[in-house]
Amino acid sequence: MRYHRIPDETVRRLPVYLRGLMVSANQGDQYISSGSLADFVGVNSWQIRKDFSYFGDFGTRGVGYDIEKLAREIKKILRLDVIRRAVLAGVGDLGSALLAYPGFSVYGLDIVAAFDIDPNKIGRSMNGVTIEDFAQVDAVAQRDISLAIIAVPRAAAQLAVDRLVAAGIKGILNFAPCKVSIPRRVKVITLDIAMELARLPYYIPRAGRMDEP
């Protein structure tokens, strides 16, 4: 195996594989072939093998991949081998749902702090997290938190991001439907829910025209 930079698209698929491997491990299997994993996660087997080939030889020919070992390795590559602590900005409907969301823990992600500007919310507790005043958000700098989730209205998003970056946040998952500006050292992934729904009709053929797209 030789040096290869890992393509972005591969990085995007790694969490998919990781989840598939963890489910397989729960079923008690020790090995899985690229073909079985392919059926399970919905990616071609050759794509899976190519993806894995970027970072080492983990499989045994004729057998498959050692599930535990491979899962551990993917976690390391994704830098999920340590618990990642996250802060939530904005505890509205969406923010509340994220606080309650059980899916983060499988990746070792943990929302340990939440901030809002609404005095009615500050001080209340949800899922073991006490909502704090956003004016005090700088304090996250002392709490070993590297990730942030933005669930504030669009108009407040840039300000929230600026304050969080100043507090030392390195990665941001942004649910606000807008572009946010950040220094290059910080990574932002914007996830605009309405936009995802909006591109669905494109793929729905109009009645009477089955030829497109």
Place this chain on the structure above:
Amino acid sequence: MRYHRIPDETVRRLPVYLRGLMVSANQGDQYISSGSLADFVGVNSWQIRKDFSYFGDFGTRGVGYDIEKLAREIKKILRLDVIRRAVLAGVGDLGSALLAYPGFSVYGLDIVAAFDIDPNKIGRSMNGVTIEDFAQVDAVAQRDISLAIIAVPRAAAQLAVDRLVAAGIKGILNFAPCKVSIPRRVKVITLDIAMELARLPYYIPRAGRMDEP
């Protein structure tokens, strides 16, 4: 301008442009250049021009694009020129947040029905939508609904999808963290929130090593 199939990546960006154009229109502008739009939405100006070139000549050289006209055209391409009615399956924390989410309307998307299996929820009303029994979900076939949002637990996702497809749903936005199988005529976009957060640490350089990735 010649015939071109529109690349998927372009389709993915069209809703971004559309949102940017609508915000610009609200500011009272009539024309916008690819450069200004680029600053606004965070895509290069040449990428924007190339994207637009796939579906026609909408710009005026030396001037820019007619905002209204272009927005209308993008809506047509995305098939958002009619109101799109959607059904929500699963009114838990995330589902409730989606019912309350204000962002859908700018794209002409409207959640007009919600289903759950929890008897405590059935019959209650949220944001003008009365929660119905999922056992009666087949009734959506008579209600001119083409889109569905899946916000049920993973274990229930495939069943929910099967029932919705049987009821004539053509496009699905799936929040359940799993692959779902559907007939080829139906389009699914899976949006796994935890997974998006999980690929963020990869882009965060470890302390003391600034050379990767």
Place this chain on the structure above:
DNA sequence: CCATGTGAAGGTATTCACAGCC
């Protein structure tokens, strides 16, 4: 014999550079 790992081929999307037009 079975399943991995990987060069090579093929396809798709991005970037460039500039001609064309207002």
Place this chain on the structure above:
DNA sequence: GGCTGTGAATACCTTCACATGG
């Protein structure tokens, strides 16, 4: 002069085919 529209060049990703090894 300024901005669009687009072929050509480049970069990137996927798919194939098969050599390789347990």
